[in-house]
Amino acid sequence: MNKRKIFNDPIYGFITIEHEIIFDLIEHPIFQRLRRIRQLGLTHLIYPGANHTRFHHALGATHLVGLAIRALRSKGAEISPEEAEGTCIAILLHDIGHSPFSHALEGLLLACDHEALSLHLMQQLNVEFKGRLDLAIEIFTGAYHKGFLHELVSGQLDMDRMDYLSRDSFYSGVVEGMVGYDRIITMLQVVDDRLVVEEKGIYSIEAFLMARKIMYWQVYLHKTVLSAELMLIKAIERTRALHRAGETDLQIPTALCTLFDLSWHNTAHRDALGDAFLQLDDYDIVVFLKKSLNCGDFLLDLLTYGLTQRKLFRVELANYPFKSDYVDEIRLKVCEHTGRSLEECTEMVIEGSESVSIYDNVKNEIEILRKDGTSTSLSDFSEELELEAEMTRHYLCYPKF
Numbered sequence: 001m002n003k004r005k006i007f008n009d010p011i012y013g014f015i016t017i018e019h020e021i022i023f024d025l026i027e028h029p030i031f032q033r034l035r036r037i038r039q040l041g042l043t044h045l046i047y048p049g050a051n052h053t054r055f056h057h058a059l060g061a062t063h064l065v066g067l068a069i070r071a072l073r074s075k076g077a078e079i080s081p082e083e084a085e086g087t088c089i090a091i092l093l094h095d096i097g098h099s100p101f102s103h104a105l106e107g108l109l110l111a112c113d114h115e116a117l118s119l120h121l122m123q124q125l126n127v128e129f130k131g132r133l134d135l136a137i138e139i140f141t142g143a144y145h146k147g148f149l150h151e152l153v154s155g156q157l158d159m160d161r162m163d164y165l166s167r168d169s170f171y172s173g174v175v176e177g178m179v180g181y182d183r184i185i186t187m188l189q190v191v192d193d194r195l196v197v198e199e200k201g202i203y204s205i206e207a208f209l210m211a212r213k214i215m216y217w218q219v220y221l222h223k224t225v226l227s228a229e230l231m232l233i234k235a236i237e238r239t240r241a242l243h244r245a246g247e248t249d250l251q252i253p254t255a256l257c258t259l260f261d262l263s264w265h266n267t268a269h270r271d272a273l274g275d276a277f278l279q280l281d282d283y284d285i286v287v288f289l290k291k292s293l294n295c296g297d298f299l300l301d302l303l304t305y306g307l308t309q310r311k312l313f314r315v316e317l318a319n320y321p322f323k324s325d326y327v328d329e330i331r332l333k334v335c336e337h338t339g340r341s342l343e344e345c346t347e348m349v350i351e352g353s354e355s356v357s358i359y360d361n362v363k364n365e366i367e368i369l370r371k372d373g374t375s376t377s378l379s380d381f382s383e384e385l386e387l388e389a390e391m392t393r394h395y396l397c398y399p400k401f
Helices: 021-029 029-036 055-074 080-094 114-128 132-142 147-153 157-170 179-187 198-221 223-244 252-259 268-277 281-292 298-309 324-338 342-349
Strands: 007-011 013-017 188-191 194-200 315-317 350-356 367-369 375-378 391-398
Touching: 007 055, 007 342, 013 021, 013 055, 013 194, 021 029, 021 080, 029 055, 029 114, 029 268, 055 080, 055 157, 055 252, 080 132, 080 147, 114 298, 132 147, 147 157, 147 194, 157 179, 157 198, 179 188, 179 198, 188 367, 194 198, 198 350, 198 367, 223 252, 223 281, 223 298, 223 315, 223 350, 223 391, 252 268, 252 342, 281 298, 298 342, 324 342, 324 350, 324 391
Parallel strands: 194 367
Antiparallel strands: 007 013, 188 194, 315 391, 350 391, 367 375
């Protein structure tokens, strides 16, 4: 059966699936689950168009890897058909370990990040596909001897970032986040087993980094997005606490109970946890939140009502940690308005910080290929480019009373 399929993508137009195994993997239930995982979690509460999914993103990233491989081959890079297929599989499956609502619940439902779980699920698929994912797993983990293929999947200029910036910008409507992915891909070369960018593409790299900065502070860490995600995290934490305390009236999904009861650190539990994890997506969490309205627990009632009716907590942002006296004052005001105990109100006032590193100048620097054939790190152009170090913002999140 000919499995060369075409998808119509709003970003790139028609996308052709060139490898039969790619289509088989797309058809698999583990990958189809990504249709029910929003790419940007709860961001649609702020940017109504941001309803695209991890399914969209994985297809787009796979398309960009195909473009990059063709560009590199045209400049003499040796990439066999098997290596091309393996790289496409690696990028296609790189997000299959995402939690419901993507990064919002990462590390909370399972004590591991989505990359570790993606690898676990890829190994599971490899058994089912009789070892045909061996090369893809080597490329995904960086164990393959051609390191530049791993850089296409996971690096500072990987096709994952190229797609999610373009896609998130398009669906959110924040046009400042759009990147010139086509020019950057055209400027790529391989030197000494590393991806490098031709010097004439340096300002496209600067624009790419600036777009990433804008998307982080204007979309990914928008203070109202942060509020919704913190409320969701707190709702799941409260549910877990009630479950472990023996609360039986809540209609918690069985799969979610399994995640609460077993530990990822116990390797004997991993298959059961993986199976339970795959049963959960955004739909399950939304249904649970709706069923938990008026459940009788004040905090969970407050959080589920706020999330389902978009009555979100207030968020204050600052460049420095909030003074403890000010945080205590907020807690007392919440107590005054709710009539609840100080212990309960402490749970309603959420304090923390978010840090973003737009460009990592310590390891895996972007390499620039000069016209004389030598290469140098992007940091060497710091006088003419705007390269920022890590940025941190502190937040205080509490009910609007």
